[in-house]
Amino acid sequence: MKLQIKRLVSQLFFLISANLGAIGLKTGFCYPFFYCNACPAATSACPIRSIEVGVSKAEWKWKLILYPFAIIGAVGIISGRAVCGWACPIGFLQRATSRFPRWLKQKIPFIKKLGQHKIEKKLRYTKYLVFISLVIVTPILVGFMFTDICPVGVLTGTIPILILNPGKYIPNSFFYIALFIFILFIVLILLIERGWCRYFCPVGAMFAPFNKISFLHITVNLDKCILCNACSDVCPMGIDVPNMNRDPECILCGKCIDVCPKQIIKFEKV
Amino acid sequence: MRRMFITQIALLIIFSSVFTGMVFFTDVYDEVYTRIVSVTCLSCIKLDPKTSSEFLFETATGENHPEFVLENLSRGPVFIAYRKDVCTYCDEMEPLIMSILNITFEKEDVFYKIINFKGNNITFIHINRDHASKVLTDSLHIYDKDKVNGVPMFTFVTINYDRDGVVKPYYTTLYAKLGLKNDEEIKNYLTKILEESISLYNDNKAGYKP
Numbered sequence: 494m495k496l497q498i499k500r501l502v503s504q505l506f507f508l509i510s511a512n513l514g515a516i517g518l519k520t521g522f523c524y525p526f527f528y529c530n531a532c533p534a535a536t537s538a539c540p541i542r543s544i545e546v547g548v549s550k551a552e553w554k555w556k557l558i559l560y561p562f563a564i565i566g567a568v569g570i571i572s573g574r575a576v577c578g579w580a581c582p583i584g585f586l587q588r589a590t591s592r593f594p595r596w597l598k599q600k601i602p603f604i605k606k607l608g609q610h611k612i613e614k615k616l617r618y619t620k621y622l623v624f625i626s627l628v629i630v631t632p633i634l635v636g637f638m639f640t641d642i643c644p645v646g647v648l649t650g651t652i653p654i655l656i657l658n659p660g661k662y663i664p665n666s667f668f669y670i671a672l673f674i675f676i677l678f679i680v681l682i683l684l685i686e687r688g689w690c691r692y693f694c695p696v697g698a699m700f701a702p703f704n705k706i707s708f709l710h711i712t713v714n715l716d717k718c719i720l721c722n723a724c725s726d727v728c729p730m731g732i733d734v735p736n737m738n739r740d741p742e743c744i745l746c747g748k749c750i751d752v753c754p755k756q757i758i759k760f761e762k763v
Numbered sequence: 764m765r766r767m768f769i770t771q772i773a774l775l776i777i778f779s780s781v782f783t784g785m786v787f788f789t790d791v792y793d794e795v796y797t798r799i800v801s802v803t804c805l806s807c808i809k810l811d812p813k814t815s816s817e818f819l820f821e822t823a824t825g826e827n828h829p830e831f832v833l834e835n836l837s838r839g840p841v842f843i844a845y846r847k848d849v850c851t852y853c854d855e856m857e858p859l860i861m862s863i864l865n866i867t868f869e870k871e872d873v874f875y876k877i878i879n880f881k882g883n884n885i886t887f888i889h890i891n892r893d894h895a896s897k898v899l900t901d902s903l904h905i906y907d908k909d910k911v912n913g914v915p916m917f918t919f920v921t922i923n924y925d926r927d928g929v930v931k932p933y934y935t936t937l938y939a940k941l942g943l944k945n946d947e948e949i950k951n952y953l954t955k956i957l958e959e960s961i962s963l964y965n966d967n968k969a970g971y972k973p
Contacts, residue, residue, distance in 0.1 A: 521795040521797075523795065530799050530800050531807055535800065538800050539799075542799055542807075546848070556790075560782075563779075564782055566774070566782075567775065567782050570771060570774045571775065636851065641806065641807065654810060662813060665939070665940075668809040706774065708771055763771075
């Protein structure tokens with residue numbers, strides 16, 4: 494089976510697994526990816542929500558803080574950020590929308606230039622800022638949480654609830670802010686391939702450092718590289734693949750492996 | 764290379780031991796399930812349920828009214844407030860309840876108190892799902908008349924004659940901020956429902972056999 498077909502099967506499997514609540518399977522685990530526990534079909538808890546509840550108003554419920562970190566740590570040390578590329582339903586959504594930003598990049602040179610601008614690399618630190626400020630600091634200080642305005646919550650929680658219960662709910666005070674952020678999220682993923690994963694995803698921010706030490710990673714045999722740049726062109730995260738060396742942004746999707754004409758890019762397991 | 768491998772193995776052991784240890788030797792699995800997965804925080808879904816204050820005889824699950832409610836119903840109407848620890852709307856609603864009933868309590872408290880409200884006895888029961896017993900937390904589903912499965916939830920249990928002429932427990936449930944924006948409106952609405960519960964109770968208590 495081709496690698497990208499395997500990845501599609503994996504993403505479908507995890508999408509279904511994340512929604513087994515629809516047949517009554519609800520658990521006390523945290524997802525090792527981004528998915529909202531307010532989804533009517535959710536099986537488990539959002540790791541971000543667990544951390545927020547744990548730190549909320551400095552009440553320090555250590556178990557709820559440590560638990561998602563332990564899950565993400567155990568998965569991260571094995572496979573790094575592969576979860577983003579192979580399991581996360583929001584990553585799957587962005588895979589589905591990826592043709593449009595690619596097409597835009599070809600049609601509008603400005604977008605391509607913007608993607609190559611040196612500030613783009615700096616913008617990737619935004620997700621760490623989102624994680625620290627909105628998942629840790631504001632819940633401690635004022636009780637305001639990232640999940641109150643989370644666009645993934647709108648997509649997988651609010652919208653399905655509204656569809657399944659027509660006329661039963663009315664918007665609350667956070668609704669319009671969250672809806673505005675959700676619209677920005679949709680615009681972002683339509684303009685920039687994997688825009689959410691690159692700049693804003695707080696779960697991606699938790700996984701990213703594990704790429705540096707994970708068992709599974711991608712290597713390039715530079716001695717045989719012909720510098721065709723096909724790998725970097727195809728990379729959904731916009732990484733300079735030949736020089737990446739365990740880049741925290743790599744989601745191990747394997748597109749670079751598929752496209753390399755010399756077949757010198759491969760998964761390493763240690 | 765060797766040092767990297769040792770680091771990887773060490774970290775894998777640490778993370779997986781912490782995870783398995785927490786699942787098997789602490790109550791974190793249940794805590795995540797009850798606090799986050801099983802009941803929705805209504806402020807988190809960015810929606811308020813549209814609800815009515817219509818009183819009903821039939822509970823949401825078809826089960827009997829819980830024993831702890833029936834015991835207190837012999838004294839007067841019962842008012843139950845359900846919440847979770849982390850719940851923005853619960854934090855906003857509880858000061859209003861304290862002001863109406865003229866009592867104070869902490870959000871973690873699980874208690875019942877008989878209160879004299881405008882010359883009538885009512886029993887106020889505060890249930891924090893993160894700290895209450897299973898019997899108390901399960902009662903949320905019994906009274907979840909609109910199948911919202913979320914907190915904050917407020918239930919008023921009183922008595923009334925049913926079609927067969929038997930006096931039975933009669934309840935209504937309201938959710939979140941009751942679909943109202945203004946604190947004063949919320950207080951007035953809660954007071955109105957309490958008064959209605961008391962009036963029904965006083966009108967029918969002669970025929971009530973607990």
